[in-house]
Amino acid sequence: MENEKPFEAPQGKQSVIIEMRAGTGGDEAGLFVRDLYRMYSKYGSSQGWGQRVLDSSQSDIGGYKEIVFELQGSGAFDKMQNEGGVMRVQRIPKTEKQGRVHTSTVTVAVLKKPNQREAIQINPSDLKIDTYKASGPGGQYVNKTESAIRITHKPSGIVVTSQSERNQLQNKENAMNILAAKLLQQQEEADLSKLTEARREQIGWAKRSEKSRTYNFPQNRITDHRLGKSWHNLENIIEGDMEPIFKAFRKI
Incomplete structure (x- = not known):
């Protein structure tokens, strides 16, 4: 990736x-x-954050069906935590011949x-680990060995994959990192559900909403619909100058 910085993990940094x-x-x-x-990625580079792609599935026209990546550095989670939700885009696709504005969505x-x-x-006994051949757009194999990893956490039903690396061990490490993060989120959401409704209102809106x-x-x-601000x-901003958005969230 053009902005990807060699990944490091110094002590005290957020990931x-x-x-x-x-x-x-669809494609749009x-x-x-x-x-x-x-x-x-551009904002992360401007902050000096390490970054790496953990998993991705490209579309035939150069987009991504999905992508999982990690940002690591000072303030990474504090700034990015409010980026979760449904992001809506309204624009004229390059494939649109009649100039009509289309609406598409992305979940983050x-x-x-x-x-x-x-x-x-x-617990290792709670895991089902499968290997398969990593594939790119159009079904072309990234490599001919079964380097891609799929891990199923049987107690929770969570399934994670990683095929971004050619090395099976590195893909397994990436997949385990994704799984650990999802299990932590699940644990935090379970703890949150035990709180009173009043306490939940003090914490703020849900992490997922129909239109963030x-x-x-x-x-x-x-327009951020949670903040009511445009x-x-x-x-x-789309070129990486996200500070106005982060500044608005810091004020609430």
Whole structure:
């Protein structure tokens, strides 16, 4: 990836795993996944964060059906934690011949990677591990060995995959990191559900909502529906200048 920085894990730094999937809108949604990944990657580079792709599935026209990647550095989770939800894009697709604006969606999940204090205990006997050949767009094999990994956590039913590396051991490590982050999120959500309704209201909105943010390209506008706030500099933000959004969240 063009902005990917060699990954390091210095002590005291935050790590966040971001999982994005194309929703409604077909190929256009996949292209928007690519655009969002590029936006987050550029912002991460501007902050000096390490980053790496843990898993991805490309579409035939250069987008992503899904991508899972990690950002690691000072303030990574604090800033990215509010990026979860359903992101909506309104624009004229390149394949649209009549100039009509289409609406597509992308789902974004933001997972905190467990640190040593939050270490998730995973029993190896609870895992079903499968290997398969990694494939790229159009079904072309990335390599001819079974380097891709699929891990099923039997107690929770969570399934994770990784095929971004040519090495099976590295893909297994990536998949285990994704699984640990998802189990931590599941544990935190279970703890949250035990709190009173009043306490939940103090914490804020749910991590998932039907429509978290809209990127309206014809109007050069981004609207965050949770904040009830809009910015009319979409072009700058989509190029990685996300600080106005993060600043607005810090004020609440």
